[in-house]
Amino acid sequence: MVTNLDPYIIIMLFVMGSIFGSFLNVVIYRVPKNMSIVYPSSHCFSCKKKIPMKYNIPILGYFLLSGKCVFCLNRFPSRYAFIELITAIFTVIVYLIFNWNSLFFVYLTLTYLLIAVTFVDIDHFIIPNGFILFGLSVLIISLMLDVSLLGWEYSVSGSFVFAGFLFCIGLIGQFILKKESIGFGDVKLGLILGGFLGVEYSILALYLSFALSAIIIIVFYRGKLNSSDTKIPFGPYLAAGTLISLFTISPDGSNYILNWYYRTMF
Numbered sequence: 001m002v003t004n005l006d007p008y009i010i011i012m013l014f015v016m017g018s019i020f021g022s023f024l025n026v027v028i029y030r031v032p033k034n035m036s037i038v039y040p041s042s043h044c045f046s047c048k049k050k051i052p053m054k055y056n057i058p059i060l061g062y063f064l065l066s067g068k069c070v071f072c073l074n075r076f077p078s079r080y081a082f083i084e085l086i087t088a089i090f091t092v093i094v095y096l097i098f099n100w101n102s103l104f105f106v107y108l109t110l111t112y113l114l115i116a117v118t119f120v121d122i123d124h125f126i127i128p129n130g131f132i133l134f135g136l137s138v139l140i141i142s143l144m145l146d147v148s149l150l151g152w153e154y155s156v157s158g159s160f161v162f163a164g165f166l167f168c169i170g171l172i173g174q175f176i177l178k179k180e181s182i183g184f185g186d187v188k189l190g191l192i193l194g195g196f197l198g199v200e201y202s203i204l205a206l207y208l209s210f211a212l213s214a215i216i217i218i219v220f221y222r223g224k225l226n227s228s229d230t231k232i233p234f235g236p237y238l239a240a241g242t243l244i245s246l247f248t249i250s251p252d253g254s255n256y257i258l259n260w261y262y263r264t265m266f
């Protein structure tokens, strides 16, 4: 946990985060379409013209162009600026929790992966295998280099709890709703998330994911859940549950939500 805040570091991380956010926009758009993430550079979807360098500034670029292409005035979705903004904010939060050390880079990579998972799942109802392999590689390398909150055994047990629980809920959901409720992509993602979180944090993250999804389903999908064309991506809830669990780590290394739970329950 960072105690003395240096505003220059915060600003630098915010700017760095927004640049990564702009890269995540490219990943979110291109990976599900099996397009290259490096070439070509960003261009307008409508007139295909390359966006001039001076407008390619994350977050601000959107406002400089008032959300429109300079050439054909086609509107850019405000989601691009939103993703750049949350990536920037999350980068600062991960720094405030983990400080400048190798854990910062590992959990920042996980955070970026989860932002990409969230929006690809919302757009296409899939979690690309490329994302799963990337997350798994980061997990294994971090464990091999001993850059993790956990050791191997805690990490592996976390994976089993997280993925195992999702697998069982998926089976039950299939039985009750007679259609796929939790996809195999979610179970594979759970394997990775559990590995980063360990058992206790996995249970917290799962609890938060299901609680959040229940709220959203009651508010937005009431009565539509049984219809066969209602599809609800679960990746965003798993991502949110995981990030909330990590972002509520307290300065002494415990967790605010778990501390509150143990205080009220015992």
Ligand SMILES: [Zn+2]
Binding pocket: 044, 045, 046, 047, 048, 049, 069, 070, 071, 072, 073, 074
């Ligand atoms: Zn255009």
